[in-house]
Amino acid sequence: MGNSGFNDLSGFSGNDLYAVGDAGAVWHFNGTAWEKLPFPSDRKLYTVTCGGDGCVYITDITGTVWKGCHGAWELVEQGHQTLPYADAAWFQDTLWCANDDGMRALENNRMVAAHLLEKHAVPDAVARISHCIDVSPDGKKMLVCGGQGAALHDGLAWQLLFSGNE
Numbered sequence: 001m002g003n004s005g006f007n008d009l010s011g012f013s014g015n016d017l018y019a020v021g022d023a024g025a026v027w028h029f030n031g032t033a034w035e036k037l038p039f040p041s042d043r044k045l046y047t048v049t050c051g052g053d054g055c056v057y058i059t060d061i062t063g064t065v066w067k068g069c070h071g072a073w074e075l076v077e078q079g080h081q082t083l084p085y086a087d088a089a090w091f092q093d094t095l096w097c098a099n100d101d102g103m104r105a106l107e108n109n110r111m112v113a114a115h116l117l118e119k120h121a122v123p124d125a126v127a128r129i130s131h132c133i134d135v136s137p138d139g140k141k142m143l144v145c146g147g148q149g150a151a152l153h154d155g156l157a158w159q160l161l162f163s164g165n166e
Helices: 124-129
Strands: 006-013 016-021 026-029 034-037 045-050 056-060 065-069 072-077 087-091 094-099 102-107 110-113 132-135 142-146 149-153 158-163
Touching: 016 045, 045 087, 056 087, 072 110, 087 132, 094 132, 094 142, 102 124, 124 142, 124 149, 124 158
Parallel strands: 006 045
Antiparallel strands: 006 016, 016 026, 026 034, 045 056, 056 065, 065 072, 087 094, 094 102, 102 110, 132 142, 142 149, 149 158
């Protein structure tokens, strides 16, 4: 594990962690030891998110999204992006991903531009500034931010905190 380049870490608990990185590296920590898991791709992996559905979501350099449940990996969407996702989070039973091109969410088994979502539609002003995503410890709020601003989602509405675009 010491020779691997890791890009992200996520966990269901302190005894159930996942790390991803270069050359399709996926590692799992069970509370005692780290174990390298088999993964169906050797591409550079950028984000990992442990979902409330009990599955692990991983994105690669092209924006491809993988879902892992009970040791089996499933291709959710083949990515064709020029920028990998910089961040990902699980909020309100939804996988959210963001990069400098904006934010997307998993809806009906495909990644949809955040402003086009049927559920949780994101205002254009928020979608444009979203590069990083974080969820509050209680899971009730999601903060998105980037070089041009920040916004908060309470599960019902978006609040633009500030924007350099205005």
